[in-house]
Amino acid sequence: MTAYDTPAPTSAARDVASAFERGLQRGDDPQVAGADGPASTTLDSRWLGSWRRPGSRRRAPCRVCGHTFRLDDTVYLRHGEDGKLIDVTHHLRTLPCSGDAPAAGPSDPQAQAAFFLGVDSADPPPDTLRTVRLMPGDPVLGHARQRNACFVCTHTFRLFETVVVCPCSPEEPGCRKAVHQDPARGLGCFEQWRSELTVQQCPMNFRTLRRD
DSSP states (O other): OOTTOOOOOOHHHHHHHHHHHHHHHHHHOTTTTTOSEEEEOOTTOGGGTTOOOTTOOSOOOOTTTOOOOOTTOEEEEEEOTTSOEEEEEEOSSSOOTTSSOOTTOOOOHHHHHHHHHHHHHHSOOOTTTOEEEOOTTOGGGEETTEEOBOTTTOOBOOTTOEEEESTTOTTSOOSOOEEEOBGGGTBOHHHHHHHHOOOOBOTTTOOBOOOO
């Protein structure tokens, strides 16, 4: 080996680099601790906002279900040998994407649908909002490879959430675009958008809107 040759990294050097990278993650988000396994999504979580998988330029939703990560979502983290975060998947009873689902197992969609039908029957939403409950098979949900998202909060629509379809004209829907209106889940997106009264054009087809 000459004086100009670069020595191959040793196992000890790789361990130091890995420990350093995991330490950076602990500094950014102390509750994660840079370790593999379940973690709760906080405001400091890398995957909440603009995290991208290695080699990708796109914001990375869950690679299994296609849904975005939300605050308080339980996720499952996996790191590479260099300590860098390489994969984040949902680890919820309703979204058991990690492959190591919580002990309770996934919920029964049919039982959930019956429950929410009962809720809406006993406590119907105000007629003025014209909200729709997203049941299995609703096209608003999209599919794992191409989820539809709310243009206010930018999060994907999940099963059994309530939305307003065609927010510019919910009384006579002209499209199947939607926006969240689910205060029970902290998603009052339609009311927020409507109350601001700053939108002059439909965000879907750019048709000029009339505001009274």
